[in-house]
């Protein structure tokens with residue numbers, strides 16, 4: 001089984017670890033550079049991207065994360081994790097940085113300006129409808145030519161799931177619905193690489 005880490009300095013780490021184990025991966029928490037070295041792939045959970053960024057700097061994890069992603073490690077970011085994997089963000093706080101890797105612009109708290117949280121059925125990667133929970137969620141404002149759009153959601157047919165090579169991101173939280181479709185898709189990506 002692949003070993004998949006969950007960025008564990010902040011966010012809903014435990015839910016992702018359970019979902020990863022449910023799809024047959026070995027899930028481990030990643031808080032230090034040495035722990036990052038031991039994983040085949042990484043999940044960046046939902047939570048608060050500004051806090052994640054600051055803690056990643058404090059714990060000297062930001063540069064190691066960028067280096068592993070540049071070297072091709074598969075990664076999946078959910079909600080705040082999607083923000084962390086974006087090359088560019090809108091409506092971040094002053095100076096907010098990301099890990100980056102996906103050639104896209106992500107607007108932070110975009111759905112949240114309209115409604116704090118909501119659920120919707122989204123068609124993910126052509127695999128049929130799945131229940132998606134959005135909590136102060138970002139949306140993808142624009143994508144580069146290498147980025148594949150995997151899901152859209154109302155209101156406004158916004159881009160809410162994308163893939164660029166070994167990198168996957170969703171605006172929503174699949175880890176809290178009991179539907180492990182996104183985790184199983186990501187675990188397959190890790191096994192293939």
Ligand code: GLN
Nearest residue numbers: 046047048049079080136
């Ligand atoms: N609004 C949060 C952020 O900017 C993301 C919310 C979430 O992960 N549920 O990081």
